[in-house]
Amino acid sequence: MIIIVDERMDVSDAYRSSFGREGVSTASFKPVDFEGWFHSASGPDLTAVEAFVLGDFDLRENFARSIRARSEIPSIALNDQAGLESVLKLYAAGVDDVVRKPVHAREIIARIGAIRRRAMPEQRFTDIDGLRIFSDGRDPEIHGVTLVLPRRERRILEYLAANQMRRVSRTQIFNAVYGLFDEEVEESVVESHISKLRKKLRLGLGHDPIDTKRYLGYQLVTRAAAAA
Structure with a gap:
């Protein structure tokens, strides 16, 4: 999920629509609302965030410092106008990249x-x-051969790999794939994605690498661990 922060909701909505067409979930905040959410967000909530995109607004440098102080999540600032001094201040505040608008969501x-x-x-x-x-x-590879997956299934597999040492719940997976604020999709869709993903992995590997424990969640495991 990408978090967009901008004073202008029409700008945020336009980017949300563009990211949505690329299959990327987003959430948008006005600066005054973002500050309260960010400082109260739990660790698991932040693991669902892939990046922060900061529009052109006052106190943006302060937000960049807050993000960098609490996390390593990438932050990108969007500038409406060129200006060397403002760009240098943003980098000094901790943003990872500064991009001049207009810019396509794919970029x-x-x-x-x-x-x-x-x-x-x-x-x-x-x-x-x-x-x-x-x-x-x-896309992942099985014995060196690329396994083409839909974005949602690939994101689930990436999330399981990133958390290989622990079990993750359906809610955590949903937040990572669909975002924290998607009320139009039921959380149960995760089970459907995982079912399809399992079939493809089992076909290529000869075994199911996703272990499920009721009430405990999902975990990526080795063949030996699955057989134990």
Whole structure:
């Protein structure tokens, strides 16, 4: 999920629509509302956020400092006008990138991916029993062959890989894939996505790498652990 912060709701709505067409979930805040949410948001809520996109508004540098002080989540500032001094101040405040508007949602998504790859070069993929799961948006591979997945299924697999050492609940997966504020989609859709994902992984691997425990959640496991 991408969080958009801007005073102008028409601007936020336009970007939400553009990101939605790319299959990316979003939430938008006015600055006054974002500050209260961000400081009260729990750790699990923040794990659902892929990036913050900050529009052109007063106190933006303060928000950038707050984001950097609490998390490593990428932040991108959108500038309405060119200006070297404002750009330098934004970088000094902790933003990861400054982009001149207009900019397409696909470019913002690509920039977010590049920032995340630079931040975690040693964690670009997870290997488990012939399954390679990338953390930069690429489709996974089974024994070196690309397994093309719909975005939702790929995001679920990435989330399970990123949390391989612990179980995650259906709610946590839903928040990571659909965002924290999507009231139009039922949380139960996660089970449907995981069912389809399991069939594809089982077909390629010969076993099911997603372990489910009722009331405890889901976890990506090795073949040996699944058989134990």
